[in-house]
Amino acid sequence: MxxxxxxxxxxxxxxxxxxxxxxxxxxxxxxxxxxxxxxxxxxxxxxxxxxxxxxxxxxxxxxxxxxxxxxxxxxxxxxxxxxxxxxxxxxxxxxxxxxxxxxxxxxxxxxxxxxxxxxxxxxxxxxxxxxxxxxxxxxxxxxxxxxxxxxxxxxxxxxxxxxxxxxxxxxxxxxxxxxxxxxxxxxxxxxxxxxxxxxxxxxxxxxxxxxxxxxxxxxxxxxxxxxxxxxxxxxxxxxxxxxxxxxxxxxxxxxxxxxxxxxxxxxxxxxxxxxxxxxxxxxxxxxxxxxxxxxxxxxxxxxxxxxxxxxxxxxxxxxxxxxxxxxxxxxxxxxxxxxxxxxxxxxxxxxxxxxxxxxxxxxxxxxxxxVAGQVAHLSLTSKDGARDGKAPTSVSLFDQGLIQILQASVTGLQPKQKYVLALAERGDGTGPLQPLAAFMTNPAGSAIVNAAGPIRQIVDQPTAAAKRYLVIAAGDAAMPGEAVQIEAQ
Structure with missing residues (x-):
């Protein structure tokens, strides 16, 4: 035909x-x-x-x-x-x-x-x-x-x-x-x-x-x-x-x-x-x-x-x-x-x-x-183990070449409160924090949070000395408090 x-x-x-x-x-x-x-x-x-x-x-x-x-x-x-x-x-x-x-x-x-x-x-x-x-x-x-x-x-x-x-x-x-x-x-x-x-x-x-x-x-x-x-x-x-x-x-x-x-x-x-x-x-x-x-x-x-x-x-x-x-x-x-x-x-x-x-x-x-098909996925869990082991926050790192756009779907936090998405030196969220994005939760205790940078290269480092961990801490970027959600391992 x-x-x-x-x-x-x-x-x-x-x-x-x-x-x-x-x-x-x-x-x-x-x-x-x-x-x-x-x-x-x-x-x-x-x-x-x-x-x-x-x-x-x-x-x-x-x-x-x-x-x-x-x-x-x-x-x-x-x-x-x-x-x-x-x-x-x-x-x-x-x-x-x-x-x-x-x-x-x-x-x-x-x-x-x-x-x-x-x-x-x-x-x-x-x-x-x-x-x-x-x-x-x-x-x-x-x-x-x-x-x-x-x-x-x-x-x-x-x-x-x-x-x-x-x-x-x-x-x-x-x-x-x-x-x-x-x-x-x-x-x-x-x-x-x-x-x-x-x-x-x-x-x-x-x-x-x-x-x-x-x-x-x-x-x-x-x-x-x-x-x-x-x-x-x-x-x-x-x-x-x-x-x-x-x-x-x-x-x-x-x-x-x-x-x-x-x-x-x-x-x-x-x-x-x-x-x-x-x-x-x-x-x-x-x-x-x-x-x-x-x-x-x-x-x-x-x-x-x-x-x-x-x-x-x-x-x-x-x-x-x-x-x-x-x-x-x-x-x-x-x-x-x-x-x-x-x-x-x-x-x-x-x-x-x-x-x-x-x-x-x-x-x-x-x-x-x-490149539109390249993405890495992470999740954050409550530091105190709440939510029956379910991760309340999902994170996507969308590749844009040398940098990524980070998007976090955040839930499980206090309503209408200030928080910071940050990088921590240790997996338990302790030590100095490097803020990535400050945000305020909505009345349901959730938020969509964005940041940009070479974040995948930092959080996916194979050596413990160079690696950093995503966390969410209470407070603002100028003075972040204690981590309340930490990267799932």
Whole structure:
């Protein structure tokens, strides 16, 4: 069979698949309408992850859970420090168009939204917005892309055809993320700096209602496919809140989930609609019914689960593991992990896009992981042996060449207290400490802590005389106190 004939058959197959699913593009799973039919998993589907420290977007085939390659949007440190640098920095947020042909990728450090053609993996355009954008999502009609500009106080509304900003919607400082009702009537915007979620009439770009958040730090929000509920996460206090997706937008439920509660999304199955919540501090995905809010599962997935997204038929949930550089695939029938896929450094938002690839064999514009696949993992344990022997803090050292970016997912400390991540001369945490990063815990006694330097070379030294040990000590960098967590041996 010739190549042209093979491609023609694949195109006919894809067109038939799209016709079989009807006019609705979202396949009956979040963030689309429940009335749309499911799309079975196929080699035309893609799972994308936005990877914050390698500045890549990984591309995975969900049939065999195989990494196909990465789309490189930027360089690692220190190359991205140059004043002449033109790539993206801190690749983080992700959304996709209703026709599944365009991926919108937000980079926090370079204040950008990169639009990628899903058929060719090529960058179509990059739009620069205000300070520290966080997430970008298409309106259900596909005409606009709304970007939360978290470092300022507005939503940047981008025209989906020209990729130019057409207007702004003013919000309280720090809009964290937005999502839309499946019918496209309402936009829901939670805040990362203010205890308020705003409801916007999409057609008028006007705020019509507000919903009180129990804390000011919401990183993620999602609407159920039936259009009845909106769920948002509160990362600092470890909770989920649920409110009515329709007027008068009343709060319905608050659920305690656990430290570093990151993202939420839904899978609709024969047994009902279920919310899957990533709880980073517990390395779990918790599963709740949306009818009575009962918890039905707690799934161990690996270090620091972050982004979460359902397959087009709801049979799987994919989870980005921020401190494990992997995607975990969950079978929703058994609520168990059935595969792990190596991806780039510190995956944040992910997206499962059915029928993204007209030619499933096309690998153009994809690169190998390279340095993005190099990482070392450590853990810190409580010095007094608390938490039943479980390490409360996981540490990843992401290679950037000669240096590493350290990221620690810290739990098990006192709430709202000052601590220091430091290097100690001895494994028990005694002796002089060299501070790496000072931080304050959130109300749940947890934190995400970052540092940069040749840290792997120091903590992985083969000789005891040169080696240093990671610890967490009470106090601040000027005067650190006694170590409370020490490196696991």
């Amino acid at each position: 010739t190549t042209s004939r093979s491609n023609m058959i694949k195109s006919i197959f894809l067109a038939a698949t799209m016709l079989a699913t009807g006019s609705a593009a979202w396949a009956g799973q979040a963030p689309g309408a429940l009335s749309a039919p499911d799309i079975p998993i196929s080699h035309h589907d893609r799972v994308y992850a936005a990877e914050q420290f390698s500045n890549t977007v990984s591309v995975t085939d969900p049939v065999d859970n195989k990494l196909l390659g990465v789309i490189r949007l930027g360089d690692p440190q220190p190359g991205n420090f140059s004043p002449l640098y033109k790539g993206q920095v801190l690749v983080h947020g992700m959304g996709f168009s209703p026709d599944h042909r365009t991926l919108a990728v937000v980079s926090i450090g370079s204040n950008s939204v990169t639009f990628i053609d899903t058929a060719t993996n090529a960058v179509k355009h990059t739009t620069y917005v205000g300070r520290s954008p966080h997430e970008a999502f298409y309106t259900p009609d596909g005409k606009e892309v709304w970007v939360t500009v978290r470092g300022e106080n507005y939503i940047s509304v981008i025209d989906a055809k020209s990729f130019a900003e057409k207007s702004r919607i003013t919000t309280p400082n720090g809009p964290g993320m937005q999502i839309f009702s499946p019918d496209g009537k309402y936009g829901y915007i939670c805040s990362s700096f203010n205890p308020e979620t705003d409801v916007v009439a999409v057609a008028e770009h006007k705020i019509i209602a507000t919903v009180k958040q129990e804390s000011p730090f919401c990183p993620n929000i999602a609407a159920t496919p039936d259009g009845n509920q909106v769920w948002f996460t509160l990362k600092d206090v470890g909770r989920i809140q649920v409110f009515d997706a329709k007027p008068p937008f009343n709060l319905i439920k608050t659920i305690n989930t656990g430290p570093i509660t990151n993202h939420v999304n839904f899978a609709h199955t024969a047994k009902g609609t279920f919310a899957y919540v990533t709880v980073g501090g517990l390395n779990l995905v918790k599963v709740f019914r949306t009818d009575d809010f009962s918890q039905v599962a707690a799934i161990p997935v690996g270090n620091l689960p972050h982004g979460v997204w359902p397959s087009g038929d709801g049979t799987r949930i994919y989870v980005g593991l921020e401190n494990a550089d992997a995607l975990a695939a969950i079978d929703t029938a058994t609520n168990s992990v059935v595969a792990n896929v190596p991806v780039g450094q510190a995956p944040q938002a992910i997206a499962y896009v059915p029928n993204a690839a007209p030619n499933p064999d096309d690998r153009q514009n994809l690169q190998a992981l390279g």
